[in-house]
Amino acid sequence: xxxxHSTNDEELIARLRSGTVEENxxxxxxxxxxxxxxxxxxxxxxxxxxxxxDVFQDGVVVLYRHIKQGRFHGESSIGTYLYSICxxxxxxxxxxxxxxxxxEPDPEHLSDGPMDHAMEDAPRKALLAMFxxxxxxxxxxxxxxxxxxLDMHTIAQRTGFKDEQNARNKKYKCLKSLRELIDxxxxxxxxxxxxxxx
Amino acid sequence: xxxxxxxxxxxxxGSLSGEERLAFDRRLxxxxxxxxxxxxxxxxxQLVQLAGEAQLRxxxxxxxxxxxxxxxxxxxxRRIRTWSWLAVAASVIAAIGITWFLYERNVRPAELYxxxxxxxxxxxxxxxxxxxxxxxxxxxxxxxxGRYDEAHRLITTVTDDQAPAYMVSxxxxxxxxxRNGGDPGAAIAAFDEVLRSDNDMHALAHWYTALAAxxxxxxxxxxxxxHALLDGDGYKREQAKALLRAVP
Numbered sequence: 001x002x003x004x005h006s007t008n009d010e011e012l013i014a015r016l017r018s019g020t021v022e023e024n025x026x027x028x029x030x031x032x033x034x035x036x037x038x039x040x041x042x043x044x045x046x047x048x049x050x051x052x053x054d055v056f057q058d059g060v061v062v063l064y065r066h067i068k069q070g071r072f073h074g075e076s077s078i079g080t081y082l083y084s085i086c087x088x089x090x091x092x093x094x095x096x097x098x099x100x101x102x103x104e105p106d107p108e109h110l111s112d113g114p115m116d117h118a119m120e121d122a123p124r125k126a127l128l129a130m131f132x133x134x135x136x137x138x139x140x141x142x143x144x145x146x147x148x149x150l151d152m153h154t155i156a157q158r159t160g161f162k163d164e165q166n167a168r169n170k171k172y173k174c175l176k177s178l179r180e181l182i183d184x185x186x187x188x189x190x191x192x193x194x195x196x197x198x
Numbered sequence: 199x200x201x202x203x204x205x206x207x208x209x210x211x212g213s214l215s216g217e218e219r220l221a222f223d224r225r226l227x228x229x230x231x232x233x234x235x236x237x238x239x240x241x242x243x244q245l246v247q248l249a250g251e252a253q254l255r256x257x258x259x260x261x262x263x264x265x266x267x268x269x270x271x272x273x274x275x276r277r278i279r280t281w282s283w284l285a286v287a288a289s290v291i292a293a294i295g296i297t298w299f300l301y302e303r304n305v306r307p308a309e310l311y312x313x314x315x316x317x318x319x320x321x322x323x324x325x326x327x328x329x330x331x332x333x334x335x336x337x338x339x340x341x342x343x344g345r346y347d348e349a350h351r352l353i354t355t356v357t358d359d360q361a362p363a364y365m366v367s368x369x370x371x372x373x374x375x376x377r378n379g380g381d382p383g384a385a386i387a388a389f390d391e392v393l394r395s396d397n398d399m400h401a402l403a404h405w406y407t408a409l410a411a412x413x414x415x416x417x418x419x420x421x422x423x424x425h426a427l428l429d430g431d432g433y434k435r436e437q438a439k440a441l442l443r444a445v446p
Contacts, residue, residue: 027258027261031258053262057258061251061255069212069213070212070213124248128252131246131248132361134398135397135398136365137401143250145207146250147246147247147253156432160433160437170433174398178242178245179242195244
């Protein structure tokens with residue numbers, strides 16, 4: 001990863017929102033700038049470096065989602081926000097393992113951990129394998145729209161469609177195919193229902 | 199999917215205003231059909247979030263390992279296949295420009311092929327526990343690294359439970375076009391398998407069949423597949439139009 005000299009938070013947020021190759025440089029900058037602080041905290045509080053890596057990556061997953069969904073606007077610095085998320089996630093783990101007594105309620109804006117923590121490894125892998133069956137073009141379309149949160153104009157440009165309407169039609173077809181895959185697999189539908197309730 | 203889909207999406211990605219959100223929540227409680235339709239949509243949305251998180255975690259692991267690039271290519275695990283819009287825009291402009299230039303020169307089909315052929319990005323693969331024993335994962339790595347000869351040999355060992363047959367056919371066609379001494383006729387046959395099954399890669403298959411036909415010096419077949427793209431959902435339409443003007 002080439003070094004990125006600017007660590008201006010606004011610029012990092014803009015890069016993460018862009019969904020372009022710039023996104024990776026922003027992720028790398030955030031990683032290299034803030035991992036040591038989080039690692040220090042976790043290691044001072046009963047964790048090792050691997051646990052610190054896991055909790056930091058969980059924190060970045062949540063931060064990424066909040067930025068994409070416009071829930072983080074830079075009211076505090078990225079470092080402070082990420083540290084709060086990671087601290088919260090680590091304390092939650094300690095509590096779950098009986099290493100810490102329950103104290104204050106979870107801060108609402110930080111209470112949504114990574115989605116993949118809400119399910120066991122086997123169902124998660126099976127669901128990902130099912131998503132893979134969707135086909136490259138549809139996977140890309142749905143990821144850009146639902147996960148990256150890009151608008152249809154940008155998606156049309158990115159995926160080579162002539163205009164937004166054509167891209168929208170494609171997205172509709174992709175959703176239909178995904179629905180068929182889910183409906184064709186009762187177990188997957190049950191797992192997703194559980195995920196919904198978690 | 200219903201006409202409400204975009205409202206569902208706004209609700210799930212948090213872009214409804216406080217008032218709109220409240221109205222949405224009220225309707226969920228009051229209208230069972232609406233709630234059921236929304237829940238079915240939410241399942242799909244959650245599945246995409248799950249896949250997105252998995253992809254992001256792979257990128258973070260790459261950064262952690264210091265292996266670098268991720269989306270920019272050259273990553274330890276795989277290249278991410280999303281192209282930047284700048285790259286796409288540049289390639290469209292370049293393709294149209296090159297086509298015009300070649301048209302003016304009245305060039306041979308093989309030259310048109312060389313001017314337009316770009317490897318389709320590697321498949322994004324969910325790695326199994328034992329990647330070494332999983333030919334599809336290994337294929338993705340070799341293909342992403344540009345080792346098309348080896349990738350081509352390996353893809354023949356991929357079975358149906360590892361990857362959908364049409365996707366395997368598509369990448370077999372890619373390898374035939376990209377490897378040293380590849381056979382464009384075999385590539386056309388592989389893309390034809392994609393076109394004969396029900397999947398969402400038909401537009402891609404038409405585009406690459408047209409290129410393979412140019413390589414095989416079969417402009418009539420190339421024109422046929424370019425016309426199919428013009429009749430399609432808009433994918434590569436501008437490039438297909440430009441190329442049609444240049445095909446002899």
